Amino acid sequence: MTRDTRDGRVDDLRRQLRSLGYLDAGVDRFVLGSARGARGPSTIAALASVRVGLLAAVLLGPAAAVGIASRLPGLVTGPRDAVVVALYLGLIFGLAAIAFTFVVSTLAARLADGDVRRTRWISRGAGTLVTAGCLTYLTLWWRSANAGLAWSAPVWTLFAIGVAVAISLLLGHAVSITAFAVMTARARSSGGPDADGVSPTDATSRSTWRLVLLAGVVAFAGAAALLVLTAPASGVPGDRPPLAVVSPGLRVKVIAIDGFDPDVFESLRATGAVPALAQLLSGGGARFFPDQTRDPARAWSTIATGQSPDIHGVRGLETRRVAGLQGALMPGSGGLARALNGTTDLLRLTRPSTASGAELRTKPFWEVAADAGMRAAVVNWWATWPAIGTGASGPLVISDRATLRLERGGALDAEIAPKELYDRLRVEWRMLTQEAAQTAGTPLFHAADPEASAVLRRSAELDALQIALSRRLPEKPDLIAVYLPGLDVVQHTLLGAGGSAASTISARLDNIRSYYRYLDLLLADFTRSSPGEIVIVVTQPGRLASAARGIFAVTGVVAAPAVNVEARAVDVAPTILHVLGLPVSRELSGNAITGLFLPSFMARFPVRDVPTYGARPAGLSTGRGDALDAAALERLRSLGYVR
Secondary structure, X not given: OOHHHHHHHHHHHHHHHHHOOOOOOHHHHHHHHHHHOOOOHHHHHHHHHHHHHHHHHHHHHHHHHHHHHHHOXXXXXXXXXXXXXXXXXXXXXXXHHHHHHHHHHHHHHHHHOOOHHHHHHHHHHHHHHHXXXXXXXXXXXXXXXXXXXXXXXXXXHHHHHHHHHHHHHHHHHHHHHHHHHHHHHHHHHXXXXXXXXXXXXXXXXXXXXXXXXXXXXXXXXXXXXXXXXXXXXXXXXXOXXXXXXXXXXXEEEEEEEEOOOHHHHHHHHHOOOOHHHHHHOOOEEEEEOOOOOOOHHHHHHHHHHOOOHHHHOOOOOEEEEEOOOOOEEOOOOOHHHHHHHHHHHHOOOEXXXXXXXXXXXXXXXXXXXXXXXXXXXXXXXXXXXOOOOOOXXXXXXXXXXXXXXXXXXXXXXXXXXXXXXXXXXXXXXXXXXXXXXXXHOOOOOOOOXXXXXXXXHHHHHHHHHHHHHHHOOOOOOOEEEEEEOHHHHHHHHHHOOOXXXXXXXXXXXXXXXXXXXXXXXXXXXXXXXXXXXXXXXXXXXXXXXXXXXEEEEEEOOOEOOOEEEEOXXXXXXXXXXXXXXXXXXXXXXXXXXXXXXXXXXXXXXXXXXXXXXXXXXXXXXXXXXXXXXXXXHHHHHHOXXXX
């Protein structure tokens, strides 16, 4: 075939596409620019597919980033993260669009086999399929990004649907004209009998504004219907109503003890070895089943928020930070997921990190109390870094990374809030560590095993330090919550490995019992009740597999005696908020455990409710965490939390 003959066929193809109206619009000229110099249908398909991929990347990448930001707030923590995620997703969607367009256009060309009518319908079908898929995807992303409340803002929703329709029609049209151009080029190159049988009239009927308008209306109506059909049964108001406090005049102290085994405690209580703990648990309490995964960050976030992990967002202790992003992504737990995590770490696409407050989508009880104007404080609870105040005055937060920052000094990176508290604690840090070391030097520990002795003392210092920090809080807060991990660390380290001789196991069980006695001494003064104060103890069995259950016990003037009720972990937060005098949100998965309190108290202060506490503000993570990420991970590894 001579060059003139090839050029003539290319010119014929361009003229035919222009006669069909395809090269009149700017988008058509961009997508089919390859038809101006290409010599074969495969080349046209390849070059046009790349251009369709570019359109898909530009249009779908940012749209997907909006949905990712709403569903994974821990991954997207600011505008910079949003841009990087949009680039990542744009690349993925662009490559997918390139592959799909190339395969569809070449396959359609084979199926058409030069038949004009078949060519027209196949190209239309390909475009319709892409339009429907994109529109469904964008509509569901919009619903997801607005937590199912799209129609509470109808103007923005109608605008979003219009944009989704426009994007979907544009991409569908791009795929359609690519398929048609490839089919036409194939027919001409093969000299098929119907290669020249496509008339401008056919194209005109296919490309009229009336047809495009009709398709847009149908697509708009379909997207609106999809939003209605997928909306939740009962919407949740987006704005937080004012929280009216009907205060009983009580201060609440919450002590969270991880690794607590009720059977071990009962054996010690029977001998009078733990009088303070016995007093704290004397009234009985509520029993609840622990989280099946035994992941501490996940379990204690459930307790703090009154929501399941699917709602509060903290699904596990270990996360992955994606290259270029400040946020983190929760990795899978299966064998394939672990292999993928290892591969992406090796390629420096991700790096190990730990759960943080950036993943937390719902408010823990101390933030709700602060929203109501109460003085609230939390010490060492899981996923409290970055320590950002969100209430009217903001809670006092000594996060789970606070001791690392206090040890190393330097500029605060949201480990403690407010900054003035960090300045004060930094000055007293040497005194605090000496006090904790002195407290941990109790003669209760007589471990002959060096490993057992080291873990007992280290855990004792860790718990003593949290109590010492709690004592340094300014004024007396209405609510203070302190998390003590020491017992779980001791129990997991001494018994978690298994395979030891019976004598070694017996000695280590004695060491664990000695830690209960130490914990009793540590809490004796700190939890001594004063007028107008109640103490709440929340325990969980920790990471060691056992049949033990969690305990939620209340002591103080309003606590009912001899209570033994069934509850759930999600019931803890609403119960704490109720005793503070706050209404309980109907959004919460749990309910206040009214049986823990005297009937006279419940009669005076019945449970009130509100529709919502409002969404936890997005973009709270102002801490980068880079400087302490490795140190935090290494500390958790040394305590046995991560491998």
